Amino acid sequence: GAGVSQSPSNKVTEKGKDVELRCDPISGHTALYWYRQRLGQGLEFLIYFQGNSAPDKSGLPSDRFSAERTGESVSTLTIQRTQQEDSAVYLCASSLGAGPPNSPLHFGNGTRLTVT
Amino acid sequence: TQLLEQSPQFLSIQEGENLTVYCNSSSVFSSLQWYRQEPGEGPVLLVTVVTGGEVKKLKRLTFQFGDARKDSSLHITAAQPGDTGLYLCAGAVRTNAGKSTFGDGTTLTVKP
Numbered sequence: 001g002a003g004v005s006q007s008p009s010n011k012v013t014e015k016g017k018d019v020e021l022r023c024d025p026i027s028g029h030t031a032l033y034w035y036r037q038r039l040g041q042g043l044e045f046l047i048y049f050q051g052n053s054a055p056d057k058s059g060l061p062s063d064r065f066s067a068e069r070t071g072e073s074v075s076t077l078t079i080q081r082t083q084q085e086d087s088a089v090y091l092c093a094s095s096l097g098a099g100p101p102n103s104p105l106h107f108g109n110g111t112r113l114t115v116t
Numbered sequence: 117t118q119l120l121e122q123s124p125q126f127l128s129i130q131e132g133e134n135l136t137v138y139c140n141s142s143s144v145f146s147s148l149q150w151y152r153q154e155p156g157e158g159p160v161l162l163v164t165v166v167t168g169g170e171v172k173k174l175k176r177l178t179f180q181f182g183d184a185r186k187d188s189s190l191h192i193t194a195a196q197p198g199d200t201g202l203y204l205c206a207g208a209v210r211t212n213a214g215k216s217t218f219g220d221g222t223t224l225t226v227k228p
Contacts, residue, residue, distance in 0.1 A: 031214060042204055099215075100208040100213055103213075107159050
């Protein structure tokens with residue numbers, strides 16, 4: 001596709017359930033990022049994949065959060081035993097190389113997660 | 117921990133007015149990006165600045181990177197309703213380019 005694609009666009013789940021969020025990056029982009037954005041706030045880094053290197057997981061808030069990436073394509077972010085504080089927009093981005101300044105981030109439109 | 121503080125948090129102005137948004141940090145960044153985000157969409161990159169003191173212009177928008185590469189400003193001249201949105205600054209360091217630090221954003225509303 002022409003841009004970063006995320007699915008679903010909206011997800012409502014009950015507290016305690018697991019959810020999977022999907023990201024399809026721009027074809028050929030070696031780097032993929034997940035960010036979280038709470039209402040009216042900036043973006044909070046979660047995890048970064050770059051080629052075959054070990055992912056930078058330093059932003060994951062708890063062990064309930066995990067992410068995988070298949071080669072240089074699709075990524076899934078999994079949240080286990082969801083809590084109400086997990087409610088946010090989860091944004092995925094990809095870049096051709098290792099990030100700014102030479103490789104700008106291209107964002108998808110996000111998945112809005114609501115935990116009831 | 118690197119932090120970026122943006123001000124003001126909210127700005128509501130009339131069409132035709134000028135405005136400036138600030139992005140400040142105590143940390144030095146290798147580069148700084150400005151994004152604009154509209155409701156229901158992801159941020160879209162406006163500009164990247166990399167050199168201390170650098171000024172970049174994008175039509176009615178002027179971006180400046182501080183001499184010490186710790187702060188930046190975005191100035192909009194003669195704002196239009198189409199400029200309405202959330203403006204985000206983000207800083208990156210060369211040794212960890214994949215982990216940009218974002219400010220909390222400035223929500224701009226331009227009334228016709």
